[in-house]
Amino acid sequence: AQSVTQLDSQVPVFEEAPVELRCNYSSSVSVYLFWYVQYPNQGLQLLLKYLSGSTLVKGINGFEAEFNKSQTSFHLRKPSVHISDTAEYFCAVLNTGNQFYFGTGTSLTVIP
Amino acid sequence: NAGVTQTPKFRVLKTGQSMTLLCAQDMNHEYMYWYRQDPGMGLRLIHYSVGEGTTAKGEVPDGYNVSRLKKQNFLLGLESAAPSQTSVYFCASSPRTGRNEQFFGPGTRLTVL
Numbered sequence: 001a002q003s004v005t006q007l008d009s010q011v012p013v014f015e016e017a018p019v020e021l022r023c024n025y026s027s028s029v030s031v032y033l034f035w036y037v038q039y040p041n042q043g044l045q046l047l048l049k050y051l052s053g054s055t056l057v058k059g060i061n062g063f064e065a066e067f068n069k070s071q072t073s074f075h076l077r078k079p080s081v082h083i084s085d086t087a088e089y090f091c092a093v094l095n096t097g098n099q100f101y102f103g104t105g106t107s108l109t110v111i112p
Numbered sequence: 113n114a115g116v117t118q119t120p121k122f123r124v125l126k127t128g129q130s131m132t133l134l135c136a137q138d139m140n141h142e143y144m145y146w147y148r149q150d151p152g153m154g155l156r157l158i159h160y161s162v163g164e165g166t167t168a169k170g171e172v173p174d175g176y177n178v179s180r181l182k183k184q185n186f187l188l189g190l191e192s193a194a195p196s197q198t199s200v201y202f203c204a205s206s207p208r209t210g211r212n213e214q215f216f217g218p219g220t221r222l223t224v225l
Contacts, residue, residue: 009152032211034213036213036216041219042218042219043116043202043216043217043218043219044155044202044204044214044216045216046213049211049213051211090154090155094211098143098162098206098208099157099160100145100157100214102147102154102155102156103154104152104153104154105154
């Protein structure tokens with residue numbers, strides 16, 4: 001079975017500062033990688049995904065992530081955060097059996 | 113399109129009571145999933161379905177049953193609720209073809225007293 005590790009459970013950051021949310025996964029032959037965002041009292045929404053091709057993936061709301069196969073990582077970044085980015089962020093892996101595995105989440109708090 | 117909808121949004125049960133959570137999707141997706149979300153544990157898969165009339169166990173299936181009688185609906189049942197089943201439940205769906213993301217419903221907050 002796959003496993004997904006989000007190294008930071010909580011990340012506080014000041015408004016307009018850069019942020020990186022870390023995600024590592026257990027290695028496999030082929031995996032597909034996703035980042036989801038969950039705003040308070042809502043379901044999960046897709047931020048971005050890596051299926052193949054360029055290792056730098058751009059998503060919505062100015063977020064991007066880089067797939068690093070040698071380090072089995074898929075870290076999420078944003079160069080300048082806004083108050084509205086305060087939310088829970090989940091990294092997920094989709095294996096070749098079409099089953100998703102989610103990390104435990106990182107709570108991003110943007111401080112004014 | 114409404115996407116994925118869940119009924120009810122909130123529910124309080126007493127230990128031993130039963131209930132059914134309904135998930136509906138209007139995107140003609142083949143795959144549907146039920147997750148529970150607990151603090152510090154992320155999302156854990158309860159059961160899933162790869163098509164009408166088929167279901168399979170996920171990571172934490174004990175105490176739950178599911179049915180997929182129609183392609184657009186996926187029901188999650190609790191026959192005898194326990195306090196350990198207090199959680200937020202999310203339904204999701206995805207198409208069969210390609211490596212596509214899952215689309216999530218808004219969640220059902222269940223409290224078992």
